[in-house]
Amino acid sequence: MSVVDHNGIDFAPRISEADVSDYIALLKPRVMSLVIFTALVGLVLAPGHFHPVLAFTSLLCIAVGAGASGALNMALEGDIDAVMTRTANRPIPRGRITRGEAMAFGTTLAFFAVMTLGILVNWFAGALLAFTIFFYVVIYTLGLKRRTAQNIVIGGAAGSLPPVVAWVAATGSLSVEPLLLFLIIFFWTPPHFWALALFRSDDYARAGVPMLPVIAGPDATRLQILLYTIVLVAIAASPWPLGYFDWIYGVASLALGAGMLALAINVYRRRERSESLRATRKLFAFSILYLFALFATLLLEVVVRALLPSLG
Amino acid sequence: MAITMSDQRPPEDGIVLTEAQKRSRRNRSIATALALGVLVLLFFAVTLVKGPAVLNRPL
Numbered sequence: 560m561s562v563v564d565h566n567g568i569d570f571a572p573r574i575s576e577a578d579v580s581d582y583i584a585l586l587k588p589r590v591m592s593l594v595i596f597t598a599l600v601g602l603v604l605a606p607g608h609f610h611p612v613l614a615f616t617s618l619l620c621i622a623v624g625a626g627a628s629g630a631l632n633m634a635l636e637g638d639i640d641a642v643m644t645r646t647a648n649r650p651i652p653r654g655r656i657t658r659g660e661a662m663a664f665g666t667t668l669a670f671f672a673v674m675t676l677g678i679l680v681n682w683f684a685g686a687l688l689a690f691t692i693f694f695y696v697v698i699y700t701l702g703l704k705r706r707t708a709q710n711i712v713i714g715g716a717a718g719s720l721p722p723v724v725a726w727v728a729a730t731g732s733l734s735v736e737p738l739l740l741f742l743i744i745f746f747w748t749p750p751h752f753w754a755l756a757l758f759r760s761d762d763y764a765r766a767g768v769p770m771l772p773v774i775a776g777p778d779a780t781r782l783q784i785l786l787y788t789i790v791l792v793a794i795a796a797s798p799w800p801l802g803y804f805d806w807i808y809g810v811a812s813l814a815l816g817a818g819m820l821a822l823a824i825n826v827y828r829r830r831e832r833s834e835s836l837r838a839t840r841k842l843f844a845f846s847i848l849y850l851f852a853l854f855a856t857l858l859l860e861v862v863v864r865a866l867l868p869s870l871g
Numbered sequence: 872m873a874i875t876m877s878d879q880r881p882p883e884d885g886i887v888l889t890e891a892q893k894r895s896r897r898n899r900s901i902a903t904a905l906a907l908g909v910l911v912l913l914f915f916a917v918t919l920v921k922g923p924a925v926l927n928r929p930l
Contacts, residue, residue, distance in 0.1 A: 574886065574888060574889075574892045575892070575895065576889075576891050576895045577899070578895045578898055579899060579901075579902045610920050612917060612919075613917065613920065616913055619913070675910070675913070
């Protein structure tokens with residue numbers, strides 16, 4: 560039995576059955592893990608002593624800020640998520656959480672993450688975290704995503720900022736090293752997401768998202784992937800000859816870059832449907848490993864330098 | 872069956888939650904309490920680390 564007014568409108572309030580796991584899913588945990596890892600590298604590379612409690616606080620705030628961005632993004636993209644196979648199981652399309660609940664959740668987390676980082680660590684880092692969230696939610700999600708095929712190129716800046724925020728949290732200032740980390744993630748983003756978009760282009764087309772393969776076609780996308788990969792490999796290797804990172808990183812970046820480039824060339828050459836699909840999936844999977852391994856090498860280099868100063 | 876506003880059940884009945892709704896609400900409440908607890912501990916720990924200069928931070 561339901562309670563209705565004279566116009567037949569249901570007045571029964573909606574009582575949420577959303578569980579904690581639904582709210583965790585709103586945070587995009589897999590994206591969050593990459594954000595935490597790249598931010599950790601930014602923290603570890605930063606010069607000077609940074610108290611472990613403050614380092615933990617910074618990482619937590621950056622992680623929660625990233626989660627807040629994910630929740631706000633899902634709140635604003637419920638209609639797109641509902642028609643895409645990859646995202647149809649998210650909490651909003653499944654009806655577990657309403658758009659308003661996700662907005663409130665994301666806004667609250669964003670507020671606490673920024674304020675906590677500002678109050679406990681420093682306001683430069685807090686402001687940069689606020690800018691990162693703003694960029695992802697307003698510039699990328701609301702502004703670019705549905706309007707231009709360059710959405711993930713420009714929007715990639717938001718995903719590239721976490722190591723910079725971490726560096727600023729540790730030092731209170733900016734430097735060349737975190738900007739190099741920024742550039743590596745920035746130029747990694749297009750090949751990674753366009754590889755995904757190539758084998759999910761039907762999904763994106765159905766949802767009306769103007770990803771490059773939908774707008775310019777698969778061949779143009781393959782060329783763009785190759786060009787961005789060449790720039791990525793060059794930028795990722797540059798810190799070694801420039802003297803910012805040591806030879807361990809240099810060798811690893813060249814080896815990983817060779818793998819990335821070989822797979823991008825493979826994607827460019829394979830045009831037949833099943834072969835092309837296989838090549839694209841390989842590049843997508845390797846691109847995740849590439850970024851993790853590249854940043855892990857930087858961690859390794861710091862450890863080696865601490866244990867064996869003569870190798871530095 | 873739909874009924875009009877004037878036929879509503881007495882307000883004292885209120886809204887009766889299902890078991891699933893009660894369970895999820897309880898879980899959400901516990902998670903919220905834990906998150907607030909972590910926040911309090913975090914502020915406490917940083918206060919200890921920074922000492923009396925806790926509010927002296929670079930702008």
